Amino acid sequence: xxxxxxxxxxxxxxxxxxxxxxxxxxxxxxxxxxxxxxxxxxxxxxxxxxxxxxxxxxxxxxxxxxxxxxxxxxxxxxxxxxxxxxxxxxxxxxxxxxxxxxxxxxxxxxxxxxxxxxxxxxxxxxxxxxxxxxxxxxxxxxxxxxxxxxxxxxxxxxxxxxxxxxxxxxxxxxxxxxxxxxxxxxxxxxxxxxxxxxxxxxxxxxxxxxxxxxxxxxxxxxxxxxxxxxxxxxxxxxxxxxxxxxxxxxxxxxxxxxxxxxxxxxxxxxxxxxxxxxxxxxxxxxxxxxxxxxxxxxxxxxxxxxxxxxxxxxxxxxxxxxxxxxxxxxxxxxxxxxxxxxxxxxxxxxxxxxxxxxxxxxxxxxxxxxxxxxxxxxxxxxxxxxxxxxxxxxxxxxxxxxxxxxxx
Numbered sequence: 001x002x003x004x005x006x007x008x009x010x011x012x013x014x015x016x017x018x019x020x021x022x023x024x025x026x027x028x029x030x031x032x033x034x035x036x037x038x039x040x041x042x043x044x045x046x047x048x049x050x051x052x053x054x055x056x057x058x059x060x061x062x063x064x065x066x067x068x069x070x071x072x073x074x075x076x077x078x079x080x081x082x083x084x085x086x087x088x089x090x091x092x093x094x095x096x097x098x099x100x101x102x103x104x105x106x107x108x109x110x111x112x113x114x115x116x117x118x119x120x121x122x123x124x125x126x127x128x129x130x131x132x133x134x135x136x137x138x139x140x141x142x143x144x145x146x147x148x149x150x151x152x153x154x155x156x157x158x159x160x161x162x163x164x165x166x167x168x169x170x171x172x173x174x175x176x177x178x179x180x181x182x183x184x185x186x187x188x189x190x191x192x193x194x195x196x197x198x199x200x201x202x203x204x205x206x207x208x209x210x211x212x213x214x215x216x217x218x219x220x221x222x223x224x225x226x227x228x229x230x231x232x233x234x235x236x237x238x239x240x241x242x243x244x245x246x247x248x249x250x251x252x253x254x255x256x257x258x259x260x261x262x263x264x265x266x267x268x269x270x271x272x273x274x275x276x277x278x279x280x281x282x283x284x285x286x287x288x289x290x291x292x293x294x295x296x297x298x299x300x301x302x303x304x305x306x307x308x309x310x311x312x313x314x315x316x317x318x319x320x321x322x323x324x325x326x327x328x329x330x331x332x333x334x335x336x337x338x339x340x341x342x343x344x345x346x347x348x349x350x351x352x353x354x355x356x357x358x359x360x361x362x363x364x365x366x367x368x369x370x371x372x373x374x375x376x377x378x379x380x381x382x383x384x385x386x387x388x389x390x391x392x393x394x395x396x397x398x399x400x401x402x403x404x405x406x407x408x
Contacts, residue, residue, distance in 0.1 A: 070344035075208035077338045079256070080117035081289045082359075083316030083331040084125040085151070086165075087143035090322045090366040092135060095144070103150035106320060109372035113333050113357055114155035118206045121158040121213070122151055122319065123258065123291040124188075126165050128180060129173030139221070140168035148180045157204065160258040162190025162215040162234045164292065167223045174232055190215035190234050190258065198231040203252055209340045212252035214244060214285075217260035218292070236261065236276060242283040249284030253340055253349055256287045262297070262315060265328070267395070269297050269314035278302055281310035286351055287336065288312035295327045296392065299334070299354065300399035311336060311351045313396075320361060320371055326382060329361040330374065330392060355404035358392045360385075375407075 095101045107114070114120045126141035128148055136142045151159065159181055166174060174191050181188045192198040202213040216234040225233055236259065248255045257280045262273045269277075269290070277288045281302040290297065290313060297314035304310060317331035337353040358374035362381055374392065377385040389405075397403035 072341060072343040075340040075342075077118045077206045077209045077211075077254075078116065079119050079121075079211075079287065079336045079338055080114060081121040081313075081316060081334050082114075082123070082319040084123050084291055084294060084318045084321060085147065086125045086294075086318060086321035086323075087128070087141065087147055088322035089135070089137040090363075091320060091369055092144050092147075094367045094369050095146070101144040101146040103144075103147055103320075104153050106370050107150055107154040109370055109376070110333065110357075110359060111154050113335075113373075117155070117335065119158065119204055119211060120156045121160065121256070121258070121289065122156045123163070123260070123289075123316070124148075124151075124159040124161055124177070125163045125260075125291070127161075127169060127173040127177045129169055129176040130180075133169055133173055133176065136169065141165050142169040142173050145176065145180045148177075148184055148186070152184045152186060156186065158187040158189065158202070158213055160190050160213075160215040160260075160289075160291070161188050162217040162258065163260045164217055164219055164221050166191050166217065166233050167220045167225065171226060171229065171232060187213060189213045190217070192231045195231050198234075201248055201251055209254060209338060210252040211254045211256060211338075212248040213256050213258070214241075214248060215258035215260075216241060218262075238276065238279050241276070241280055245280050245283035245285050253347070254287065254338055255285045256289065257285045258289045258291065260292045261290060262293045264293055265295055266293050267295060267297060267327075273314055277312045277314070281308075281312070286310055286338070286349055289316065289334070290314040291316065294318050294321070294323060296330060296332060296358075296396060298396050298399050299356070299403055308349075309351065311354060318361060319359065320369065322361075322363070322366065322369075326388070330388070331359045331361070331371075332392075332396070333357040333359060353404065354400065354402070355406055356393075356396055357406060358389060358396075 092101060095103045126143050128143045128145050130145040133142055175193060178188055178193055187202050187204060189202045204211045216236045218236050245255055245257060259276055261276060263270055280288050282304050293315040294317060296317040299313040302310040302312055313334050316334060318328055319331045335355045336351055339350045339352055341348040359371050360374045360377045360382060362370045362372050374389050382388060393405045
């Protein structure tokens with residue numbers, strides 16, 4: 001072979017090998033090798049350092065670590081009320097003993113229903129100024145002070161004194177009545193000893209629920225309230241009622257208002273009764289109790305503008321009295337469950353489970369007085385007592401079908 005051609009071929013092979021080697025090195029320079037740190041996924045964060053000894057690491061914030069919802073708590077009170085306690089002469093003569101007067105046996109047949117309540121209210125229609133003022137009958141009543149002892153013994157806690165007969169025997173009878181109830185440790189409302197006494201709101205706390213009590217009467221049978229002593233008796237006045245009920249609602253969970261109003265012996269409430277009851281309910285009253293007609297008038301719910309349901313019974317009839325006629329001898333015990341529900345800052349008051357126990361004023365020849373459940377009345381006292389009970393049930397629940405009439 002030609003030596004020149006041989007040397008040229010050798011040079012060509014060397015050039016090809018050199019080009020291949022240098023080309024490969026340039027390609028590897030474009031993609032340098034990754035370090036260990038760069039090889040972690042981009043979203044990974046440095047591993048957390050362990051907490052110092054004795055200190056727990058804070059938990060990551062999450063919905064499960066938020067404060068728990070406020071616990072709901074419920075409180076309940078059983079409230080009862082009865083009608084007129086009107087002490088005619090035949091009633092106090094029947095209660096007379098060698099030592100004084102004892103009315104306690106008259107309430108014994110219904111005592112268990114009164115004692116069953118957490119709070120029980122009665123309407124003390126006639127004052128109990130005592131023998132020192134002279135006992136008297138219609139038209140200007142004054143009864144023995146021992147009436148108060150019997151109501152206390154029966155289980156009553158509150159007495160309404162705002163009635164058309166409050167001033168029958170003047171200021172002294174009112175003051176004597178108040179002193180008796182103060183001595184007995186009972187709450188009185190509607191008549192007071194002074195302006196300062198009247199400004200003191202009447203309240204009771206039971207089972208975690210606070211109650212305020214107010215009461216008013218339509219009038220005094222024409223007897224003037226002593227000038228400058230308007231505190232002796234609360235008279236129905238709608239602007240005043242609205243103001244006082246609203247103020248009471250700020251101080252208590254439940255406001256109970258008693259009204260002495262309506263037409264005597266009328267089975268149904270009139271427009272004025274409905275207007276007054278609604279005014280109290282709209283102002284904040286949860287319960288309205290009516291007196292004066294001496295016969296039963298039905299119950300109903302009053303729906304208020306702020307969405308509440310206030311309970312009203314327009315008349316509870318006579319509880320103890322000596323009036324003639326079967327209708328005036330039938331009264332009753334209203335029973336209500338008041339529930340307070342608290343959840344955080346939210347407080348809700350409900351009046352629930354209304355029930356009614358009709359009562360009968362038993363007597364024989366204007367003596368042997370006692371108040372007994374209508375269901376237990378003998379035929380000799382009230383013929384067809386069962387039919388009378390059903391009639392009363394229909395009457396009282398005509399606007400409140402859920403009003404219960406317990407069997408015992």
